[in-house]
Every structure is written in C-alpha cells, then in structure tokens.
Amino acid sequence: MDRALRDVPAQAGSLLASLPAALAGDGPAVRALDADGPGAPPGAGARVPADVAVVVRTSGSTGRPRDVMLTADALRASAEATARRLGGHGSWLLALPVHHVAGLQVVVRALLAGRDLTTLAPGPFRPAGFTDAVRALRTGDGPYYTSLVPTQLVRVLDDADAVAAARSLDAVLVGGAAASPTLLARAREAGVRVVTTYGMTESCGGCVYDGQPLDGVDVAVDAEQRVWLAGPVLAAGYLGRPDLDATTFVDVRGRRWLRTADRGRLDDGLLHVLGRLDDVLVTGGVKVDPLAVEEVVAAHPLVREVCVVGVPDQHWGQSVVAVVVTEGGAQPSLVELRSSVAAVLGPASAPRQVLVVDALPLRGPGKPDRRAVARTATERMNHHPPGPATP
Template identity: 55%
Template sequence: MEVEPLPVPAGPGALAVLPRLAGALAGRGPVAPYPADAAAPQLPRHAAAGLPDDLAVVVGTSGSTGVPKLAMLGAAALAASAHATHERLGGPGQWLLTLPAGHVAGVQVLLRGLDADTEPVATDLTGGFTPAAFAAATARLDPRHRHYTALVPTQLVRLLDDRAGAAALATFHGVLVGGAATPPTLRRRAEAAGVAVRTTYGMSETAGGCVYDGSPLTGARVRLDDDGRVHLGGATLAHGYLGRPDLTFAAFTVDADGSRWFRTDDAAHLGDDGRLHVDGRLDDVVVTGGMKVAPRLVEEAALEHVPGVREAVVVGIPDPEWGQAVSLLVVPDPAAQPLSLAEVRDLLRPHLPDHALPRRVTAAPAVPLRGPGKPDRAAVAGLFDVA
C-alpha cells in the first residue's frame, strides 16, 4: 500500500476528487491531497507494512514550528469527525466549499459531504475569495438540505462587509470559523447579522476542528498540563506523521490505560463556564521586561477598544531595553483617522496591564497570511522598522 499524491483544483474543480476520497475511505489506498497549483508533496519513505491499516488521508500541517509534517488520518478518525460535526450542528446537510481543498479544513468539507451523502457546492475562487462568488455559490445549494460552510476569520470579515455576502451567510444553518483566532468583536458582529457562527479549534493532527465553541465534540477529549499546554485526544486523532516516527514519538503520547494524546503548542485556560479558551501559541508569547504577554489578549483589546481597527496582530520585536517589545500591527478601516502610539496606548491602558501595552504600532492594508487564514507572524515582524 502506497500513499498517492492527489492534486486538488481550486473552486468547483475540487469536486472531481470526491470519488477518489470515497475510495480512500473505503480502503482502496490512501491519498495525500495538495493544491493542484502547487508542487506535489515529497512523501517520505514509509515501510508499507508499517502504515496504519485504515490509513485514508495524509494531510500536511501548516509548518508553523518548522518543516511541515504529514499527519496520517485513518478512515475511523475522519468518520468520527464528520459524524460529531453533524451531530453538533443539528444533523447532516450540504456543504459549501470556500477553502482550498488541499488543506485539512477544505478536505474536511468534501469528506463531510461524503458522510452526509450530499454533494458539496464549491465557490469559484478564480479571482480569489469574493462575497459575490460566495453568494452565487450559496444560491446553488439544494433547499431540501440543511446548509453548512467553513470559513477563516478574514473571509467572515469580507462577507459581513458586503450586503449580498452577509445576506447569503445568514441563510446557513451552521458556519464554522477556524484556522485562526476569531475575535469576540467579530463573533458578536456576525451573530448580530443573524449568522449561526461556531468557532472551532483543532489541527491536522485532530482531523481539523475537534472543539467547537470551547466544548469538545463527541469522542474528542481535552486536558491541560500544569503550564496550560493543550493536549487533545479521542476518536479524531491522527496515527502520527508519515515517515517520521521520531516526530510522532515526540508529539503523541499514550497513557497507562492506552489513551492517546497529541501534545499541541498552544496554551489555554478553562473559563468559569468550563469551556476551553485558547490563549495562543506558546512560542508566540512575548517576553518583555521579564513579563509574559499573550498576543491574543492585546489583539482582542485593540479590536474592542481602538476605533477603526478591523484586524490586529501582535508580535515581539527584539528590543535592547525590554528584550522584546510588544508590537501591534493593525489593519484600519479605510475611513479611520490614523492614531499615534501614545493615543493607542491611552485607549488600551484601562484594559491591559502596563507591561502588555504596545511599544510599537504600525498599519498595513492586510495581514500577511501563512496557509488558510493564519497570520504569518514572521512576515508581520518584518513590517516593523527596527532600525
């Protein structure tokens, strides 16, 4: 048994791979989906006898902590993910694909369609993602079914900014938003527009989102260690990494009772409501003056309390006095008045401790991205003048 690279076109052409995905789930050989306009993945050698018996899909990780890895997802894990998603959303339905199907979030839209026995509809991405294309694709959904879609936060912002896009979005029975943090202000805005938002948390190693609105899906498990690091387990877990038993051993653990866990690089806490609140990646934490600052807390405060800010990303920039300086990138509304660093700090001072207040602020027309919807923090750092 060998893993077959599977090029997946963007837009409606992605639906052509549905029969091959169905075959992979049925045991007719695993596939490794990748964007058709990209180079085929270099699949490492892995002894056929050592591959998991039910291996169906191999998906690349985002590579945010180094070389991208290839997560091995079994048919049982993918089925558990699809079943649990439909259960949480209120039943099977028809899905609208808006994301590249070479990544786990897009592949999962296709796989959920197979689980529900409904053919997905794909948004035309010829000119990139646009509200007009989204609205046109929404109109092609079968009215006999419940309707679902999955977005990244940037797409949600664009749709809410467009009258036709927002109207189309409000017709869905469930809208999954993931790939990056969804600011509370954005969620409230979507809910006010009548959008049935569900924020998701997960990764390739968990067959995509396995925690919705802070609550694990049926079959998924969450625990935090003493440092607040998130560990994920349960039925949707990957078998490990293709051709990299060393990385599998480092990231996946087994309890005495046989329970398997994936050790994430994220920190989180449980709120008073018992729900999981992800604070961000452990390696994104800014250490300034010996104090730790979680970027997400500053980003959410900027979105909430600085007028005219549409998107915000915080990074740590090397600083001779503080070690790292809390540095805030904002994407402003076109009509917003520019604000000085002193004005931004004054607006945030009632809401953040002094050590978390930005020491640098810059603006850009868009946030640099890495993968579907994820901020490229290295590229963001490069936007600051550190001379």
C-alpha cells in the same frame, strides 16, 4: 498490512474522485498537494498503514513540511460528531482549500451526508462569489453549512449581500485562526450563526466547538497551560517521522493523547484557547500575551484585522507592536490604543507602535503568519524607530 499513497491535485473534483475508495479501503490513500506548495518529500509514493485514508501536508509553525496520517475511522468520527453538534447532516459550501484539513473535512462531510458539494468559483475569496455560491447551495436540501477562516468572515461582514447570504445558513464554522470577540460579536449582531472551532490537522480539524469538545473528545490543560486532546479523532501519526510521533502522541495511563503547542484554560468544562505557548512575548522582563492584546486592539472601530508581534528592542528586549488592517487604511491613534490595552492588561502589554498594512500575510488556510508579520514590523521599525518610552 499497508496500502499505497496516491498524490492528487488540490482540487475538490480530484479529491471527490479518489476519496470514496480511500475511505472504504478499496483504493489507495490520498494526499492532496497544492501546486504552489513544497514538493513531494523524499519517499513520495510511499505506502501507509492500511487504515490510513488521507495524508495532509502541513508546514506548522516551523515551515518544515509534515505529513499527517488520518484514518477513515477518525475522519468519520469527526464528521459524525460535527453533524450531531450542528443538528444533522447537511449540504456544505466549500470555501477553503482542500489541501488543508478544514477544507478536506467539508468534502468528507458532504460525501458522508450523500450531498452534492457546492464550491466557490476559482480565485481569491470575494463576497460576491460567496453570495452566489450560497444561492447555489440553497437549491439543494438543508440544513446548510459552510466553514470560514476569520479573514473571510471579515470580508463577508463588510458586504451587505454577503451578510444576507451568510444569515441564510444554519451554521458558519469559524476556525483556522483565533477569531476576536469583536469579530464574533459583529457577526452575531448581524444574525450570522457562527460556531467557533478549535483543532488542528492532528485532530482531524476542529474538535472543540464554542469551547465544548465534540462527542467522544476529551480536553485537559496541564500546569503550564498546555492543551491536551484525546478521542477517536486523533491522527494515526506522521508519515516517516517516528521522532514526532513519540513527542506529539503520548500514552497517559493507557490512553493516547495529543500534546498540542497551544495554551488554554478550562472554565466549567469550556476550553478557552489563549494562543501558542511559543508566542508569548517578553518586554522589560514582563510576559505579554499577544492574543489578549489583539482582542483589545480588535475592539477599536477602525481595526479590521490585527496581529501583535515582538520586535527586537535595545531598551526592552522585545517591543510590542500591533500590525493592523484598518477601515480605509486609516491610522488609529497610538495613544488611544496604548491607553485601552494598558487599562485592561497593564502598561507592559501596551503596543509601542501601530503599523497599518494593506493585508496580513497568511499561512495555511488563514492563520496570520507571525514570522512574516514580525519581519515586516522589524523592517518598518528599523526605518522609523520609536524613541524609548516608559512602560
């Protein structure tokens, strides 16, 4: 059996109006589409398997839209496991777009908890708007939760009133992109109860909290450091893409696993995500982990955000470039940053250029768009190329 798929605007109100029936199986499955996103694919208005409640559009890293089918059971399993990990069902502040899985899950959690959903005022994320929304949230019953991406957390921590508001929450989930240890330490020192999350649309969003899998979720890392996930939170598959289903959802000894594109390691059962498999840079024949370089650069007192990319280089193949957002647009010392990175990771990982920008281009709910960052870095480097240097 199957059911209809209905497209709704990517607004909390529209989703809340359709989601209860979709989860209960009494109405069509829903897909929240961003008005500024890609149009409906061929076959829009198609039908989906009867157990599918929500379809989430994701472009992934390729830029080609994919429609991920999430069942009602998977969404409930994720929401219930989150409630158990955080200390009970609570009231949620929606600060993320609902056409991405992190925002969708905030709506699902509030709905299953039987709580009213508090939302930010329309428009760009502003610390003052966050502060006002937290005040409104706290007029209801606790515990109180929200979910942010790292760029939003940076803005919160730069505003004293927003920090006080965040400190009043029982948990602030941080995911969607890697949060540097420096940013997390800064938040915790400010008294904000941050919980890091790892997951993707295909796992109903975050399914590993602070390195520990949620109840029912299993994590494995293979010989090439690829992360694999299993459990009741996995998606049913991709709408109209059996080719992707066959390579992404793999049966291993009778159990269905999600084959991710991420690198990681397990230490005493804790997952440490090391970045994407295809993000590794090669400079002078040496592999460089951009996420590891970002962690060192992010510790610089002037740096607020950083994305490390490779730029084509006639001497080294790829030149390691750190693109940063800094306090007041200040220019960090290249010599100082190269020395810091080299001391921790070796000279090959040291950036050959540090470029200051007003903001990092983003994709999805808050991931740095590495392709766009690399294009910006390449254009800037072509105009002001550095001279050859020894590793």
